[in-house]
Amino acid sequence: MTALLETRGVWQRFGGLIANSDVSISVGRGEIVGLIGPNGAGKSTLFNLIAGVLPPTQGSIWFDGEDVTNMPAAERCQRGVGRTFQVGKSFETMTVIDNVIVGALVRNTVMREARRKAHKVLEFTGLAARADVLASDLVPAEKRRLEVARALATEPKLLLLDEVLTGLTPTEAQTGVALVRKVRDAGITVLMVEHVMEIVMPLVDRAIVLDLGKVLVEGKPSDVVRDPKVISAYLGDRHAVGA
Amino acid sequence: MDKAFAARRRRDLIIAAVLAGLAALAPLLIKDVYVQNILILTLMYAALSQSWNILSGYCGQISLGHALYFGIGAYTTELLFTKFGVLPWFGMLAGGVIAAIIAMGLGYPFFRLRGHYFVIATIVIAEIGLLLFQNWEWAGAAMGITVPVRGDSWLKFQFMRSKLPYFYFALVLCSLAWFVTWWLEDSKWGFWWRAVKDNPEAAESLGVVVFNSKMGAAAVSAFLVAIGGAFYAQFLAYIDPESVMGFQFSLLMALPAVLGGIGTLWGPVLGAAILIPMTELTRSYIGGSGRGVDLIVYGALIVAISLALPRGLVSLFSRSKAKGATR
Numbered sequence: 001m002t003a004l005l006e007t008r009g010v011w012q013r014f015g016g017l018i019a020n021s022d023v024s025i026s027v028g029r030g031e032i033v034g035l036i037g038p039n040g041a042g043k044s045t046l047f048n049l050i051a052g053v054l055p056p057t058q059g060s061i062w063f064d065g066e067d068v069t070n071m072p073a074a075e076r077c078q079r080g081v082g083r084t085f086q087v088g089k090s091f092e093t094m095t096v097i098d099n100v101i102v103g104a105l106v107r108n109t110v111m112r113e114a115r116r117k118a119h120k121v122l123e124f125t126g127l128a129a130r131a132d133v134l135a136s137d138l139v140p141a142e143k144r145r146l147e148v149a150r151a152l153a154t155e156p157k158l159l160l161l162d163e164v165l166t167g168l169t170p171t172e173a174q175t176g177v178a179l180v181r182k183v184r185d186a187g188i189t190v191l192m193v194e195h196v197m198e199i200v201m202p203l204v205d206r207a208i209v210l211d212l213g214k215v216l217v218e219g220k221p222s223d224v225v226r227d228p229k230v231i232s233a234y235l236g237d238r239h240a241v242g243a
Numbered sequence: 244m245d246k247a248f249a250a251r252r253r254r255d256l257i258i259a260a261v262l263a264g265l266a267a268l269a270p271l272l273i274k275d276v277y278v279q280n281i282l283i284l285t286l287m288y289a290a291l292s293q294s295w296n297i298l299s300g301y302c303g304q305i306s307l308g309h310a311l312y313f314g315i316g317a318y319t320t321e322l323l324f325t326k327f328g329v330l331p332w333f334g335m336l337a338g339g340v341i342a343a344i345i346a347m348g349l350g351y352p353f354f355r356l357r358g359h360y361f362v363i364a365t366i367v368i369a370e371i372g373l374l375l376f377q378n379w380e381w382a383g384a385a386m387g388i389t390v391p392v393r394g395d396s397w398l399k400f401q402f403m404r405s406k407l408p409y410f411y412f413a414l415v416l417c418s419l420a421w422f423v424t425w426w427l428e429d430s431k432w433g434f435w436w437r438a439v440k441d442n443p444e445a446a447e448s449l450g451v452v453v454f455n456s457k458m459g460a461a462a463v464s465a466f467l468v469a470i471g472g473a474f475y476a477q478f479l480a481y482i483d484p485e486s487v488m489g490f491q492f493s494l495l496m497a498l499p500a501v502l503g504g505i506g507t508l509w510g511p512v513l514g515a516a517i518l519i520p521m522t523e524l525t526r527s528y529i530g531g532s533g534r535g536v537d538l539i540v541y542g543a544l545i546v547a548i549s550l551a552l553p554r555g556l557v558s559l560f561s562r563s564k565a566k567g568a569t570r
Contacts, residue, residue, distance in 0.1 A: 051448060077450035085448075091441035093506070102438045105431050106450035114431075115245060132247075154449055 002065055004029045004158055004189050005050065010059035012045050019045040021213045027158070032180065032190040034204035036197060038234055042213040043193045044086065044162070051083045051160055052076040064157060078106060082156030084147035086163045090135040097122065097131040099146055103153030118153055125149040125179060141172040148179065159183060161192040165199045177203050201225060255425060255508060263418050270407055279406050285519040286413035287471055292499035292511035293420035294467035299497065300506035301433065302460035303440025307493045308365030311372040312342040312465040314488030316472025318376065321388045321482055331400045335473035342469035343462040354457045369493060376484040387483025400477050409478050416474060420467050424508055436460055468496070502548055504555025513556050
């Protein structure tokens, strides 16, 4: 069986800046893959290219055996790509349940079914008790979960998580990790961007390390963390920042 | 939870039906023509504001150029009637359809603009429309069109002796605009529009085609406003560019919704019920003699309400939605 997601020689330039250069990665069905790397490595850019926010300067993106390189985000969502945002983008004037209904409407055109589906997803993500609260009244950790819930309501084959575990307390992060596992067990492939290695490494099946826009190392988490190139990329970055 | 939601929807519908019923009985008690006139205008602006609210309140695309669609409804009806003898009822529908098509034609380039730039574009386009009609000889240019009135007729929708038929039509139009909003609120479109307003990028990632959502909202909104314009033209029996396409109409459509609660089901009706009588009363009691005191009082009241209740008058009644909220 072919990979669910594949990028083939993807380049992204912003003016003179090269954010991604010749990135070829693949994500197999049922995997949890971590996309990691120091700040400015090009993770978010690659993530946005996969989600369809903008088309790459060069190269192609394949999803579920189809070339989606120039397909807009909404259409990719219909094909089965769900995503969350690093900076929360919940619909602030809407209630939690209404936020999730928007996602559920992709596969359910009848309102009653969309609503039922949304309730199920809230149950799944542990937000059921907050269904009628305005999204603007949620605490940050709940907002992260709402982002995941909304994306899950679109019934994705691939869920793209953009730093959903970053900036949470250890307890919240553990709940988050459990949720990601639950998502995978429900048959959804997960590609997650994180820059905090400690949290992602025990969770992912495979890690792809980006540095300076290129794939640096790719492999099992246990191998990746011991790789000298990875260590120097991270430590080097710290020195460069001057911490 | 679903039950509570369904109950709220049903309750809104019942309240609306009761209010419409009471309004229908109002002429039995109110015989004064001046007061009837105010009621008609209030109902009309409630309907217009409700329609404006679909595009600007729900979908978040603030338009200050809706006078264009109002004028198109008025002109289409009267041009078809005076030049080709088409009954106003058909003219009204034609006006609605033309306005919807124009709204989408304008949306095509302008929905790419965001925020203030979009608002400015709507104002400019409406002004261009006004100028075009002022110079369009065949359509009467600045002189306008006088509708030939030959006695009371439902067929031609014109009445000399009594204002009541206009009152009932305005009531039906207002109820229709409310009902359309009520119905759309719990539909795919309603959810898409609110998502587009709150965060277009997130909406897009959830399969919402943002551009099409805006086009849909614009079409529905313009159609209903044009029906209102057609009604107003018949009501006045005389139109000229300034009196059906002037900037004040764009404002008078936006203000009730903003005052009552933008993007809410009841906001426009509530806002119009307070604002329009207030406009008329301040004009007749303290207006006149060119001092503009009425406008000062009027403006001050709007500022006061906006400061006290930034989320609109409906926030006085809101108990349901934010239940369990932390604040």
